[in-house]
Amino acid sequence: MERLTKQRSVILEELKKVKTHPTASELYLAVRRRIPNISLGTVYRNLEILGEEGLIMKIGCDTFNRFDGETKAHQHFFCRNCQKVYDVEENIELKFNQKIFEEKTGHKIQDFNVGVYGICKDCRR
Amino acid sequence: MERLTKQRSVILEELKKVKTHPTASELYLAVRRRIPNISLGTVYRNLEILGEEGLIMKIGCDTFNRFDGETKAHQHFFCRNCQKVYDVEENIELKFNQKIFEEKTGHKIQDFNVGVYGICKDCRR
């Protein structure tokens, strides 16, 4: 059974606190202000476990992963210039016949993920 | 100006030939049957260039990238079990007010990407 260690709870708290979708390293820096001798490996291990528990969300980006403390279904906007990730507050509906796809292909759909790509407000101009 | 080397054209040909969305390494193996002494670095370099030219498409997966020789807009199904990627032939429409989002956030949308996640036919059972 999983244990609630100081490390794990601080990692979760720090992630829930921000809306910046930090990378593992960025989160490591934040957590280190509260647990100076924590190791990067521990951050990775816990992000993995917290993700499996559904307490956080892993966002696959091009070069590395980012993490999101908000687990309600929502989509992301990815800036092609600075690589930052923003939340899309609006609901995005899909018009797609899941049943027909599943019958035709034999694949079982679990969920969808919409990525919105472009240039963020800071990078325009 | 870009040059049409043997390496570049064979890489493009081999990628166009398959529907399996190979990784750089997988494509390297295929290309090596025609150019035995080609190096993996050359494959990476050319995939990058071909992508910029819009001749192929880079698909960001969790741990590594895959590449697609089909550049017509289409979506992908990602198997969570075996990590294979399949084409979604059906059109997926989005109900989303792009203009309102752009005005509200200041971000400029270039395009959308829908990922369909689940378990593929081979992995079910």
Add this chain to the structure above:
DNA sequence: TTTGATGCAAAGTATTTGCAATCGG
């Protein structure tokens, strides 16, 4: 007490890059 979790460092994996040699236009 017991076993999952930690810190550390080393290893792994995917990708990029420096450089001298080569080749396409």
Add this chain to the structure above:
DNA sequence: CCGATTGCAAATACTTTGCATCAAA
């Protein structure tokens, strides 16, 4: 010719893992 491209190997970047020790329940 001349500069883009190559093969090679070394270097990066991100992430995972082995292991002895520690600590939560």
